Amino acid sequence: MNSYLIRNVSILGAAPTDLLIRDGVVVETGTGLSASDATVIDADGLVALPGLVDLHTHLREPGREDAETVETGSRAAALGGYTAVCAMANTSPVADTAGVVEQVWRLGREAGLVDVQPIGAVTVGLAGERLAELGAMAESAARVRIFSDDGHCVADPRLMRRALEYVKAFDGIIAQHAEEPRLTEGAQMHEGEVSTRLGLTGWPAVAEEAIIARDVLLAEHVGSRLHICHVSTAGSVEVLRHAKARGVRVTAEVTPHHLLLTDTRAETYDPVFKVNPPLRTATDIAALRAALVDGVIDIIATDHAPHAVEDKECEWAYARPGMLGLETALSIALDVLGPQWDLIAERMSRTPARIAGLTEHGHDPAPGAPATLTLVDPAARRVIEPAELASRSRNTPYARMTLPGRIVATFLRGEATVLDGKALK
Numbered sequence: 001m002n003s004y005l006i007r008n009v010s011i012l013g014a015a016p017t018d019l020l021i022r023d024g025v026v027v028e029t030g031t032g033l034s035a036s037d038a039t040v041i042d043a044d045g046l047v048a049l050p051g052l053v054d055l056h057t058h059l060r061e062p063g064r065e066d067a068e069t070v071e072t073g074s075r076a077a078a079l080g081g082y083t084a085v086c087a088m089a090n091t092s093p094v095a096d097t098a099g100v101v102e103q104v105w106r107l108g109r110e111a112g113l114v115d116v117q118p119i120g121a122v123t124v125g126l127a128g129e130r131l132a133e134l135g136a137m138a139e140s141a142a143r144v145r146i147f148s149d150d151g152h153c154v155a156d157p158r159l160m161r162r163a164l165e166y167v168k169a170f171d172g173i174i175a176q177h178a179e180e181p182r183l184t185e186g187a188q189m190h191e192g193e194v195s196t197r198l199g200l201t202g203w204p205a206v207a208e209e210a211i212i213a214r215d216v217l218l219a220e221h222v223g224s225r226l227h228i229c230h231v232s233t234a235g236s237v238e239v240l241r242h243a244k245a246r247g248v249r250v251t252a253e254v255t256p257h258h259l260l261l262t263d264t265r266a267e268t269y270d271p272v273f274k275v276n277p278p279l280r281t282a283t284d285i286a287a288l289r290a291a292l293v294d295g296v297i298d299i300i301a302t303d304h305a306p307h308a309v310e311d312k313e314c315e316w317a318y319a320r321p322g323m324l325g326l327e328t329a330l331s332i333a334l335d336v337l338g339p340q341w342d343l344i345a346e347r348m349s350r351t352p353a354r355i356a357g358l359t360e361h362g363h364d365p366a367p368g369a370p371a372t373l374t375l376v377d378p379a380a381r382r383v384i385e386p387a388e389l390a391s392r393s394r395n396t397p398y399a400r401m402t403l404p405g406r407i408v409a410t411f412l413r414g415e416a417t418v419l420d421g422k423a424l425k
């Protein structure tokens with residue numbers, strides 16, 4: 001294994017120190033370290049963070065390898081500072097059996113850039129009718145703990161209750177895409193003043209809030225763990241605040257795009273801004289940001305949703321919803337939160353690792369900790385060029401925007417996956 005001596009790095013914003021990586025772990029920190037066998041990295045001005053963990057990534061393999069593969073998505077993740085991603089189940093075939101989750105897990109191991117933790121489907125084929133083989137996925141080599149029909153809501157309350165009951169046996173989690181389907185039929189964007197003006201069918205905030213309210217009550221009744229995907233409205237934050245005050249075992253995520261972009265982007269009719277749940281209003285963004293700081297929202301998750309050109313560069317109504325996120329998430333977090341490194345580490349690494357049960361992740365760089373970390377240049381600014389992204393798809397909503405921060409290096413258990421801003425595999 002390689003050894004690395006990282007010189008003058010600021011660990012989570014603290015005074016610069018040297019950091020020695022050997023045999024997969026951080027063995028020493030302090031000033032003036034030396035190690036003749038180690039590769040020296042000059043980290044003047046760089047900040048070290050625990051490797052980022054994404055609880056919500058679409059890798060598209062199997063089935064839509066033209067949009068992304070486990071390998072290309074893993075590369076995008078490593079370049080974004082991630083060391084682990086949880087792969088959503090809405091592939092083709094759907095990840096609703098032990099066979100498919102093991103395939104995704106194995107492809108992740110082969111790519112070797114990040115740990116790929118498969119999420120299993122809640123219902124067979126995401127059809128919302130019968131529970132998938134949750135137990136078999138949990139016992140498989142992939143050791144699935146999070147189950148989600150993401151892309152679809154588990155709308156049937158009885159099925160949702162049974163799923164919550166079932167996963168309790170192995171401390172599993174149901175991650176809900178909260179969207180009451182009867183309230184979003186034909187929806188194209190957030191229901192509000194802008195949708196009215198543009199004449200596009202609206203996706204009302206209440207379609208999300210009603211499902212979250214129902215599900216926190218179900219989770220409380222059953223005593224199970226519930227996670228809410230991509231929370232997007234101020235009302236959802238209030239429902240979650242209430243549930244958490246009651247002690248419900250619920251966690252919640254917000255995406256970078258819901259922290260930054262508003263529904264006015266739809267005025268361009270550029271389908272790159274079409275996403276589920278839709279971009280909301282400035283009032284929602286303010287509430288989401290405050291909730292992320294006060295902890296009602298636990299984590300930032302990307303909902304990285306690559307789509308092939310033909311599925312995105314078409315008329316708004318026909319375009320698939322979803323946008324890229326892995327390679328820009330840290331920059332958006334830096335833009336939104338500023339250099340609050342401890343908060344960024346909490347919301348993008350420690351807490352998602354804890355929720356997903358990824359025990360090798362989410363450890364601050366310190367002697368004895370796994371050398372699973374990332375180095376950020378907070379002073380760098382970069383212009384996002386879609387063609388330069390490692391993802392196989394191009395649907396970034398930040399094209400040609402200048403964003404703060406750049407990932408310089410990423411390490412997974414002591415091996416560099418990214419150096420000098422370039423992926424090593």
Ligand SMILES: NC(=O)N[C@@H](CC(=O)O)C(=O)O
Nearest residue numbers: 058150151275276305321322
């Ligand atoms: N977010 C999206 O707009 N799309 C996701 C599905 C999802 O997260 O609901 C996708 O798979 O493309």
Ligand SMILES: [Zn+2]
Nearest residue numbers: 150151177229
């Ligand atoms: Zn979703």
Ligand SMILES: [Zn+2]
Nearest residue numbers: 088150151303
């Ligand atoms: Zn998703």
